[in-house]
Amino acid sequence: MKARAEALPTQEMLINMGPQHPSTHGVLRVILRTDGEVVVNARPDVGYLHRALEKIGERVTYAQFMPFTDRLDYLASMNCNAAWAWTVEKLAGIEVPERAEYIRVIVCELNRISSHLIAFGSFTADMGAFTPFLYAIRERERINDLFEDICGNRLTYNYVRIGGVSADLPDRFLEKTKEFLDYFEPKIPEYNKLISYNKIFVHRLANVAAISGGEAVAYGLTGPNLRGSGVSFDLRRSEPYSVYPKLDFDVCVGTGERGTVGDCFDRYMVRINEMRESVKILRQAIAQIPGGPVMAKVPRAFKPPVGEVYFRAENPRGETGIYLISDGTVNPYRLKLRAPSFVTMNIFEKVTKGLMIADIVAVIGSFDIILPEIDR
């Protein structure tokens, strides 16, 4: 093979994948250098969606920043909302009523399911099977209906508030959620039957872009991507916040069931299994939720004390960290958003060396990146 390559002059191709490409999940641009179908180097170029959220954060008040967190990871707005609220509450030492915490956990887990559904659906669509994508969207639609009931929006929820949530759950919300869970739970095995264990699908993913546990930690992978590499680390368990300590769930890790540990298939399966765990958490939370107020007393002109705080929450895409510096005024002094997808893109160039063009799509899909979060 090598001898022939020397005999025939060949040329590397420089291909621009994106910013407009069907499977880069947004406006990611990957500069591919390929030798035929084999990728020599894939360098991600991010920033096409930069909206200067951190700069905006220095200009608006703490409460006003909430709608902008919707736009951080728009597939998991509730989680981002809650992460922001938890950060500010940690900074200011606000005690949140327990009911509000339970509501937050419920909406976060619902949002985790809906986010993983999109991850699952768009991943299969990237792999060429379009049908599971529409099934996933169909399920997500029901979650959106639930969210519309509680906050009135279907994508950018802006539901959580500093000190609680904006409104109590509407009538019959918990029953409706239970109905959804009963409907949704049998769908997961169906997905597995339909696509997860499909021979072609497995072949496309197994042993592709395997990341070892140590590598994953060093490169700062978090969330399902880290757990896919076999590292059992979940912030909900390891650094419990909110009412997660009271809830029982398993941390899903990649086992290398169809290939090596940490390959695309493991990352994919972790997400599928996490949906199941979220259902479990939701059932417990619904059973345990107490009554009471949903909002703590927070002054309208809210001025937290001077200080610096770093809070991280387990979001569907990994650890969303918020480094917040307060100078005692109504506006944050500095706001750093540590977006999981952004850090994940760091390892992209490394793992895609020597893969094929089609695998690039698989890697992007298995990382479940989302561009507004990368570019902020």
Place this chain on the structure above:
Amino acid sequence: MEPKAIFEAVKGKFGEAVVELQEEGFRPAFVVVSPESVREISLFLRDDPAMKFDSLMCLSGVDYKDRFAVAYHLHSLEIGHRIGVKAYLPREAPSLPSVDGVWPAANFQEREAFDLYGIVFPGSKDLRRILLPEDWVGYPLRKDYKYPEFYHGIKV
């Protein structure tokens, strides 16, 4: 390990290079170090069996008006403790050694700090602008940043 103990250990090892411990109002607490020694201290924090900070959670540039700072949030998956490391930099020509050889995760975040604050990380694998266009003038997250009126002749 408690922040205090970590601080003592690092102080004992590096002496003058470790300036202070910021504890009150800081969660997690920060070990303030001198910028030149960041790489060595990082290596120590990563490799020392009592520290084992194997994961760099977050690297952020900060503009404190009178000076810049780079804040590192470290976490150890193995031991489960956390610490912040901070290095203050002068406003003029801020620069400190890159740690992407210590934690590869640092690369993109250093590029981001470079992009938005103009902090230079010598020794970095690949220090280019990341979020803004390559030809952007100025560092937008600096507090004294002036909004440009034109970009490539287009009014912004």
Place this chain on the structure above:
Amino acid sequence: MMESLAVSLVNAVPALSGVPLWTMTLLVMVVVAAVVLTFALLYAGLATYVERKVAGDIQARIGPNRVGPLGLLQFLADGIKLLLKEDIIPAKADRFLFALAPYLVFIGSFAAFVVVPFGVGLIASDLNIGVYYVMAISSLVVVGVMLAGWSSNNKWALLGGMRAAAQIVSYEVPVGMALLPAVLIAGSLSLQDIVRSQGGLLGIFGWNLFHNPFTFVSFFLYYTAALAETNRTPFDIPEAESELVSGYHVEYSGIRFAFFFLAEYGDMFVVSALATACFLGGWHVPFLDAEALPVAWGNLFSLGVFLAKALGLVLLMMWIRWTLPRLRVDQLMRMSWKYLVPITFFNLLGVSLWLLVFHGKGIPRMIASLFG
């Protein structure tokens, strides 16, 4: 055949006796070609509609339902839209080849309709090398696809074209070898002969599909390999919407794109028709001798049966498409060379041995002969 038709036409209508024979022959040819092409286009149009409807049903939605009753006229609307669209040729494309490629693909796909045995006497031209002709003419598609990919001067298109070339060339081998059992049994390359060889009083058990275990496997092998040759999911890597954007036809628009589109659906039908003719008894109406019926009825019946079988297979292709993910390019090659080629080869060997050992008798016939 055309000539004999022309002769009989001249004989039947004395008024035409003054016209030279070659004119009549040409006229008959043109009429037949027009009929076949009309059928092909109508089929392709409706197939796009059905494809979308099938996709809709499978995906828990409705599909086209606005233009005409049940959305049936959607394909007309789409066709008109494509006709009216601006024809864009990229600035740095090779204009001549760029314009030529869609026609090659279209011709390669639709010329194969010539030998499709629609019914007892319904065949545009019963070539004595029918199977061979189909294989040859459909290889023209690959030339067109490669030209399209190369002349677009787009890297994605080039990759798509290269993939298509590799894919179609590889899969020609198993396709050919999987079709050979039918040829062996009939002892002829003519599709009409192959269909006739599956007649008789055994009904569906006269089909080559049930002739012996090897032919049974052969059908599935053929269908799989042929699916790959039509570039459809799970083998649609030359288009690979999510990787190569659209592959070789990414730069095409308007009617030129429509040609590629129609060719794909034409291909689907040709492949299904071939499978029907070679393995599923073609136009044979079960337990009814279509050839013994009056000409009109016989043709009508056989046409209906043939279309039902062939379109059933087309439907199956759609169903597969909306279920399966796509293979990677190396896996596709591996599937051809590592799985399909050896298996079809052994299969062919098996059929040959069977025919040698049992003197050309299939299992159903042997069973039938047991009972007299």
Place this chain on the structure above:
Amino acid sequence: MGLKGYLHDIWEAVATTAKGMRITARYGVDPRETITLQYPEERWEPSERFRGFLHNDIKRCTSCTMCVKVCPVDCISLESVRGADKKLVLASYDINIGRCMYCGLCVEVCPPKSLTHTSGYEKATVTRGELILHFVPEDAEEIKARVAKQVAEAAAKAEAEKSAKAEAPPMGWPAPVFAAGNPGAGADAEKKPAQEPKGEPANREEPPKEGGEKAE
């Protein structure tokens, strides 16, 4: 791999494909699974809390500017003048729904609850200016002139009564001061008024004595 693995591969491919196709076939033939809503004819019922277009009931609005202050994207602009009875009179109340992000913060803070979300979500316009909703039907200048006249009359009346005091200049309420810097600095800068079509309340050049500062 061996022959066994080879055959197993083939078997697995066939079996998993068949399984998947059974599921898609079930959805394909079962009409109950269809969930499409034929949109313009069928509509889903927006929930009670649905956050559609904003609506301000100007009769109840007290011109307190809470909504203006809380809006993170500055899509609400409000002008008011102090009337003769010392109450604020709304001169103009515009919401740029092209910029609004439907976060609902303004509705939450509104003290008289005059600002509400409607269930409207359908709007298409030809120009961007049409996306600015005007809630005060009259022209802002007219209202201001009228109120100024009333104030002047009242003042004259008062003067006539007391016949001592000088005429007080009409007081204006400081209308929203829009942040000088654009929120999204740098890459995604906002449109400047130059680009904004005519729909933008034109009368932004009112005399400074009115106190109504301009909203951009």
